[in-house]
Amino acid sequence: MQVNGKKLPLSELKSSQIPALLEHLKIKPEMVAIQRNGNILKREFWEQTELFEEDQLEILRFVGGG
Structure with missing residues (x-):
């Protein structure tokens, strides 16, 4: 994928779901879409x-800012 x-082979992940990626x-999940x-995935x-x-x-x- x-x-x-x-390129990132799925075989490098623990599983084939988003959290493993x-x-x-x-990457902290709460900081991304x-x-x-x-x-866009909910x-x-x-x-x-x-x-x-x-x-x-x-x-x-x-990214925060102001």
């Missing part, structure tokens, strides 16, 4: 959404 434009990338194949579906090698993911980080 591709994550933010970079974020853990692998050392996930876009999968052009669609947080409540992250644990049950199966990832596939052909997926295109964008991890969008929240």
Whole structure:
């Protein structure tokens, strides 16, 4: 699969769900939104959404400012 434009084999993850991806990338889940194949994934579906090698993911980080 591709994550933010970079290839990442699913075999590197503990499982094929979003939480395993974020853990692998050392990203805090509460600080991001996930876009999968052009669609934003609702947080409540992250644990049950199966990832596939052909997926295109964008991890969008929240940035505070003022």
